[in-house]
Amino acid sequence: MKALYYRQYGGSDVLEYAEAPKPEPGRGQVLVRVAATSFNPVDAGIRGGYLAGVYSIAFPHVPGVDVAGTITELGADVQGWHVGDAVVAMLPLDADGAAADYALAPAESLAVAPQSVPLADAAALPTVGLTAWQSLFEVAELTAGQRILVNGASGAVGGYAVQLAKEAGAVVTATATSRDAGRLYGYGADRVVDYVDYAQSPIEVAGAPFDVVLNLVSTTPEQTEALISVVADGGFHVGTMASGPDDPGRQVRTQRMFVRSDAEQLAELVSRVDAGRLRIDVADRRPLAEAADVHDASDGGRLHGKTILVPAE
Numbered sequence: 001m002k003a004l005y006y007r008q009y010g011g012s013d014v015l016e017y018a019e020a021p022k023p024e025p026g027r028g029q030v031l032v033r034v035a036a037t038s039f040n041p042v043d044a045g046i047r048g049g050y051l052a053g054v055y056s057i058a059f060p061h062v063p064g065v066d067v068a069g070t071i072t073e074l075g076a077d078v079q080g081w082h083v084g085d086a087v088v089a090m091l092p093l094d095a096d097g098a099a100a101d102y103a104l105a106p107a108e109s110l111a112v113a114p115q116s117v118p119l120a121d122a123a124a125l126p127t128v129g130l131t132a133w134q135s136l137f138e139v140a141e142l143t144a145g146q147r148i149l150v151n152g153a154s155g156a157v158g159g160y161a162v163q164l165a166k167e168a169g170a171v172v173t174a175t176a177t178s179r180d181a182g183r184l185y186g187y188g189a190d191r192v193v194d195y196v197d198y199a200q201s202p203i204e205v206a207g208a209p210f211d212v213v214l215n216l217v218s219t220t221p222e223q224t225e226a227l228i229s230v231v232a233d234g235g236f237h238v239g240t241m242a243s244g245p246d247d248p249g250r251q252v253r254t255q256r257m258f259v260r261s262d263a264e265q266l267a268e269l270v271s272r273v274d275a276g277r278l279r280i281d282v283a284d285r286r287p288l289a290e291a292a293d294v295h296d297a298s299d300g301g302r303l304h305g306k307t308i309l310v311p312a313e
């Protein structure tokens with residue numbers, strides 16, 4: 001089979017797209033014929049060696065934490081799944097991923113793929129959808145009527161966060177440039193404001209204060225503190241890249257979240273997609289053979305929105 005892999009940490013030039021052995025499913029695993037994987041910033045972080053202390057990968061390593069595809073083989077002790085099932089999953093970050101014709105997936109990570117979108121597009125859902133879900137409902141415990149600021153809403157996590165927060169009954173303010181404002185209003189945002197100007201002190205954001213600030217941007221400690229200043233007393237700052245100091249005087253809590261694979265939550269996201277309650281947005285569909293260009297664009301800050309990577313037929 002063909003696979004994308006790298007033999008050492010480095011820039012996008014360490015990526016090779018070449019023949020590789022087809023994996024065999026072990027106990028509790030299934031083999032999936034990949035319809036698509038998606039690019040996540042963490043793929044570039046692991047490739048660059050920046051997360052070597054967090055995820056110990058073996059070389060050669062195949063990236064691609066998201067998978068959408070069809071089961072072609074079952075390993076021992078796999079129950080409830082069949083050859084031919086269309087599935088999605090968030091794969092373990094320290095194992096080989098789905099940037100290949102075939103990928104292994106733990107059966108416990110699988111959800112039935114949505115039927116209302118092309119199977120390949122469903123690769124744009126697992127990791128970022130779970131990140132939005134876990135940030136909003138597990139960490140910040142967002143409830144109806146609360147005010148939320150989604151900082152960095154134009155990205156892949158942000159699109160799901162805005163939709164999920166709105167459906168939960170929150171009043172949603174999103175930061176994004178005008179390029180994405182229309183799409184975010186379409187997702188139900190009550191207010192879209194341009195990038196927060198962290199240079200202001202204290203910062204001002206229309207709609208403040210917020211019961212929850214979901215911060216999807218790699219803010220500096222000073223910028224994070226500025227964002228915490230617009231959290232209402234008793235509120236929450238949850239960051240995917242930044243953590244910040246609690247403000248015990250105002251009972252403001254902060255937490256950096258780390259997404260984990262969760263098949264039950266993924267199935268709930270899929271059911272919302274099929275019910276027309278959650279939109280999967282794919283900004284670009286690229287052949288897997290062009291993955292190095294996608295990594296390079298991400299490294300250079302030129303990638304916008306969710307890109308899926310599609311193996312050759």
Ligand SMILES: NC(=O)c1ccc[n+]([C@@H]2O[C@H](COP(=O)([O-])OP(=O)(O)OC[C@H]3O[C@@H](n4cnc5c(N)ncnc54)[C@H](OP(=O)(O)O)[C@@H]3O)[C@@H](O)[C@H]2O)c1
Binds near residue numbers: 218257
């Ligand atoms: N901790 C975890 O478990 C976890 C899980 C998933 C993701 N993450 C991280 O969370 C971040 C978001 O993930 P993602 O997949 O949504 O990435 P993404 O698609 O690259 O989105 C990031 C967005 O942030 C926007 N942005 C950058 N600077 C901004 C600023 N100053 N103000 C407002 N918006 C700004 C960018 O907008 P423009 O394109 O308009 O510049 C971009 O759309 C990434 O850094 C990712 O690595 C962490």
